[in-house]
Amino acid sequence: MNTEIKSFYRIYRPKTFSEVVGQDFITKTLSNQIAANKLGHAYLFCGTRGTGKTSVAKVFANAVNCENFQNGQVCGKCAWCQSQNKNMDIFEIDAASNNGVDAVRDLIESVKYPPVVGKYKVYIIDEVHMFSGAAFNALLKTLEEPPAHVIFILATTEPHKLLPTVQSRCLRFNFQNVSLNDLEKVISHVFKNEKITADAAAITAIAKEGQGSVRDALSFADTVAAYCGKEPITMDVINRVVGGLDAKIFADLIQQISAGDVKAVRDTVNQIFNSSTGTARILNGTLEAIKNAYVAQPTPRLATALRMFANLETTLKYATDPHGYFETAALVACGA
Numbered sequence: 001m002n003t004e005i006k007s008f009y010r011i012y013r014p015k016t017f018s019e020v021v022g023q024d025f026i027t028k029t030l031s032n033q034i035a036a037n038k039l040g041h042a043y044l045f046c047g048t049r050g051t052g053k054t055s056v057a058k059v060f061a062n063a064v065n066c067e068n069f070q071n072g073q074v075c076g077k078c079a080w081c082q083s084q085n086k087n088m089d090i091f092e093i094d095a096a097s098n099n100g101v102d103a104v105r106d107l108i109e110s111v112k113y114p115p116v117v118g119k120y121k122v123y124i125i126d127e128v129h130m131f132s133g134a135a136f137n138a139l140l141k142t143l144e145e146p147p148a149h150v151i152f153i154l155a156t157t158e159p160h161k162l163l164p165t166v167q168s169r170c171l172r173f174n175f176q177n178v179s180l181n182d183l184e185k186v187i188s189h190v191f192k193n194e195k196i197t198a199d200a201a202a203i204t205a206i207a208k209e210g211q212g213s214v215r216d217a218l219s220f221a222d223t224v225a226a227y228c229g230k231e232p233i234t235m236d237v238i239n240r241v242v243g244g245l246d247a248k249i250f251a252d253l254i255q256q257i258s259a260g261d262v263k264a265v266r267d268t269v270n271q272i273f274n275s276s277t278g279t280a281r282i283l284n285g286t287l288e289a290i291k292n293a294y295v296a297q298p299t300p301r302l303a304t305a306l307r308m309f310a311n312l313e314t315t316l317k318y319a320t321d322p323h324g325y326f327e328t329a330a331l332v333a334c335g336a
């Protein structure tokens with residue numbers, strides 16, 4: 001049994017298109033482009049963090065170089081697949097830490113030389129929106145007419161920060177937030193492989209915590225698994241872990257009630273109930289936050305909130321719709 005703390009996200013990074021979760025349209029399109037030998041020379045991968053942009057970029061970079069790519073799979077047998085020197089043709093640049101003109105000049109210089117092992121040199125530029133204006137300008141011409149053996153993959157969480165001239169030179173793919181169902185499958189798969197026992201409700205709760213991001217879901221799974229040790233993962237455990245994380249959200253809620261901001265209150269209440277935290281914990285967190293705020297400033301809204309929520313304890317315990325009761329209390333306080 002491995003006792004060191006390891007990150008599920010790193011261990012379970014997809015190695016093939018079929019292992020990529022929730023981006024079927026993108027992996028299928030890329031796969032077809034390779035099979036038809038109709039590759040672009042610059043790709044733009046957009047999407048929120050943890051949706052698989054860099055993972056897909058790596059799978060793609062590997063796949064374009066395989067000599068017998070078929071049915072969405074590399075062959076595993078050709079010179080490229082067998083090579084230990086793939087990193088001589090695949091480059092990853094993190095624009096967040098190398099954002100200057102010098103980094104781009106080095107890149108442009110290296111682009112001229114043919115690939116060493118495979119057919120293509122692939123440059124994966126992560127968080128490309130972090131490049132400085134001068135760096136972008138230096139990159140533009142190469143992006144416009146790169147040598148035939150070069151493919152650029154630009155990945156970004158913030159495509160709106162890119163110059164239109166950059167966007168127009170790339171084939172754009174928008175990565176979707178990963179569905180709850182797909183996240184549940186990923187977590188179940190990881191837990192099964194790691195011989196971790198977890199009940200279905202706990203897996204759903206962990207998936208929800210990911211909010212569409214495989215990385216965030218697996219990172220929360222890491223936390224919960226580490227907390228549990230060898231014990232099975234149950235909702236009770238999740239509530240304990242989540243309960244420790246959420247003090248801020250209750251403070252936010254009370255602040256929004258104080259401001260009478262109905263929309264913000266609704267959104268926050270939804271967020272609280274989507275977190276799968278138990279109702280007792282939600283109520284305690286809320287009352288705690290009201291008391292903290294009340295000490296600083298007793299207002300009619302806070303007084304109403306205190307009264308409404310203090311009366312909810314029994315109701316919430318037996319209610320079939322605790323979310324509805326809780327929201328009503330929050331909105332009544334909001335309007336006080």
Ligand SMILES: [Zn+2]
Nearest residue numbers: 066075078081
């Ligand atoms: Zn191959």
